[in-house]
Amino acid sequence: MEDLSGIYNNSGNNGSNRVGGYNKTQLRAHKIVLNGRKTCTITGVNDVLSFDINEVLLETEQGMLMIKGTELHVSRLSLDKGEVDVDGSVDSLTYSDTTGAREKTESFFSRLFQ
Numbered sequence: 001m002e003d004l005s006g007i008y009n010n011s012g013n014n015g016s017n018r019v020g021g022y023n024k025t026q027l028r029a030h031k032i033v034l035n036g037r038k039t040c041t042i043t044g045v046n047d048v049l050s051f052d053i054n055e056v057l058l059e060t061e062q063g064m065l066m067i068k069g070t071e072l073h074v075s076r077l078s079l080d081k082g083e084v085d086v087d088g089s090v091d092s093l094t095y096s097d098t099t100g101a102r103e104k105t106e107s108f109f110s111r112l113f114q
Helices: 099-112
Strands: 007-010 030-035 040-041 045-051 055-062 063-078 083-096
Touching: 030 083, 040 063, 045 063, 045 083, 055 083
Parallel strands: none
Antiparallel strands: 007 030, 030 040, 040 083, 045 055, 055 063, 063 083
């Protein structure tokens, strides 16, 4: 069994008081456990944006997480707890930080319409 896990705490966020529908005081630890590239348990999930058999896109405490593979399916989803389980053949896990771009856009428009 292969355990590729990482724990990321979200203690140093800057910006607005809300992230992904949660107040900063409600942010949860983000953790990924990948077992044998077949099952993946993820915590610190704010939302599931899309999923199909080749890709799952999640909004997490650490940014957007794209899981690519084959025969992927979300076997368990608990947004109340911020947990998602994905089964299938996992080829890649990729993060992109879109929260910074969103905050810049909002501040630009807020300044424009003042």
